[in-house]
Amino acid sequence: MSFLKDSIKNFPIIKELNENALTHLLNIIRVRQYKNHGQIFSKGTSLNEIYFIIRGKVKIFNKDSCGKEQIVWIMQKGDIFPLEGFSREVTFPANAEALEDSIIGSIGVHDFESLILDNPNVLIKLFSVMNERIIDLQTRLEEQVLLERNMQIVKLLLRLCERYGEITQNGQCHLKPQFTTTDLAKMVGASRGSISRTYTRLIKEQLLYKDNVGGLLVEFEKLKEKFG
Amino acid sequence: MSFLKDSIKNFPIIKELNENALTHLLNIIRVRQYKNHGQIFSKGTSLNEIYFIIRGKVKIFNKDSCGKEQIVWIMQKGDIFPLEGFSREVTFPANAEALEDSIIGSIGVHDFESLILDNPNVLIKLFSVMNERIIDLQTRLEEQVLLERNMQIVKLLLRLCERYGEITQNGQCHLKPQFTTTDLAKMVGASRGSISRTYTRLIKEQLLYKDNVGGLLVEFEKLKEKFG
Structure with a gap:
């Protein structure tokens, strides 16, 4: 437990939690190991969990019917995913797979909601992470269209x-x-x-x-x- | 004032405000008219305000050095923009221009922050709007790459x-x-x-x-x- 605490306490979002909330998170987090290429979730399944990358890398990607792949994000240590669609009932909009041997924590979506809604600092940090992703996506879309x-x-x-x-x-x-x-x-x-x-x-x-x-x-x- | 209240009280996000917060919003909102093609803000200026479309349409767009344009969003009555980058000091990542004669309200970014942080329902609604934008952008990026x-x-x-x-x-x-x-x-x-x-x-x-x-x-x- 103290290894886990040391690993994640300085992650963005998590470091905004107060001591009580952090202890609660450590009690409910599930930690799993994934081999390189291990599947974490696939497109179309229900969104029940939010994942934290403790070690390793994860690619979030889509595939067309011919197998052509588009990588949406490469997530790394400290990143939280997916944020798309949490706080409402949706299915995952993409696939997630380990890009190397990885250790990943997860908690239920509703537990995550309770954690963040109780804590304004976490909320502001989460807004800023979501804003960065929106700006990143807009920039990439702009590049695809204009460049x-x-x-x-x-x-x-x-x-x-x-x-x-x-x-x-x-x-x-x-x-x-x-x-x-x-x-x-x-x-x-x-x-x-x-x-x-x-x-x-x-x-x-x-x-x-x-x-x-x-x-x-x-x-x-x-x-x-x-x-x- | 009652015209304004009737116009905006059922907008997404705004309808989550309680009566006090709505009255406060109506006291601080600035309302301006824009002619078709009127400029609302340009890329690179500081983000000081959040805009609400009361009537009309707005395009959010980028232009390359040859004048080629990419439309990122078309916003309409009830929409709020820009959400990218609010809650931190940034510049606008795109231009905004009226697509027809429009009436647009605006409040300062910090006033908007106070309004939403005081009200969990507004926050959840705002998350859901941001999530929709992230999913929309991801889908469009996927289409650009794969289709x-x-x-x-x-x-x-x-x-x-x-x-x-x-x-x-x-x-x-x-x-x-x-x-x-x-x-x-x-x-x-x-x-x-x-x-x-x-x-x-x-x-x-x-x-x-x-x-x-x-x-x-x-x-x-x-x-x-x-x-x-």
């Missing part, structure tokens, strides 16, 4: 850097090999060829480098200045 | 019917001539030619008819069954 494919991919790289990147000593942004060319393709609906061509172009312009283990080094500031 | 252009346009027509259509006596859905071919094109990032071609195809299949004044009659149920 050429190549620019969509550059913007995606910038977003991944902001969210998942680590700044190296010489100011580049390091993206670990967690995102494959296929993953990026599924995020913007491009072919893997388009992603590779954008990489090649950026490498030629010295805005992108590949490291030895499949990760990327992005000249984040230069890239942002040029295309941001 | 062919023609199907994107069909899905857009279905969405417009659900949101703005009126059911006629013979079960068709009537869309008034408020949405031009150009508007639809700007919503999905298609050319006007693509929209016209989809219309022609649906008219040939007797799933769509044009009325005499520029509106559309959609065989909503048949269209949904075939493509929904």
Whole structure:
């Protein structure tokens, strides 16, 4: 229990809970392990639980009838999902699957509602998380409609850097090999060829480098200045 | 004042306010008239106010450097905007412009925050409005990534019917001539030619008819069954 408490007490939203509410959460949270590719929920099932990622990564995605996949979100440690549709009776609007071996906590939707409605700080934080998701989705939709494919991919790289990147000593942004060319393709609906061509172009312009283990080094500031 | 009260008291969110809170809102709300095409706010300005549409329609949109437009939302009577970014200091993520002669009320962001934080019913309603917007954006993003252009346009027509259509006596859905071919094109990032071609195809299949004044009659149920 104290391992769990230490793991989650600084998560966004959870850290806004007072001591009593946190103790209550720790009493009711169910913790499960998922292997890489393990299914957490599938599109169309009822929304009964809210999930907290304690360790690992989760992709939220849709698939068309031909098996073509679109990744809506990649969630990581500290993230809560799905927020869509909590507080009303709905079905999950997408699938969720572990992207690596993961530890995930969950509580019932109604328990989550009671927790947050009792606590204005949690509510304000939750509004802000939902607002960020709305702005993120609007931006991506805008990019899909207004931008050429190549620019969509550059913007995606910038977003991944902001969210998942680590700044190296010489100011580049390091993206670990967690995102494959296929993953990026599924995020913007491009072919893997388009992603590779954008990489090649950026490498030629010295805005992108590949490291030895499949990760990327992005000249984040230069890239942002040029295309941001 | 009583005209204003009668106009807005049944709006979503506002109807959840108790009598005191409603009276307070009516005391602080500023009401302005906008002509068709009148600018309400522009992208990049600070978010100081929350707007309520009392009469008319508003488009929330983005423009690229070549002037190409993407319509994010079309808001109508009873809608509140923008919700993105309220409760934190941000700039507007898009432009807003009246789509017809409109009457719009507004209150300061901080006044809005006080109103809603004092009232759990309002909060739950607001969550549900935000959730609907998140699900709507996710669906549109999914359609942009996974669907062919023609199907994107069909899905857009279905969405417009659900949101703005009126059911006629013979079960068709009537869309008034408020949405031009150009508007639809700007919503999905298609050319006007693509929209016209989809219309022609649906008219040939007797799933769509044009009325005499520029509106559309959609065989909503048949269209949904075939493509929904």
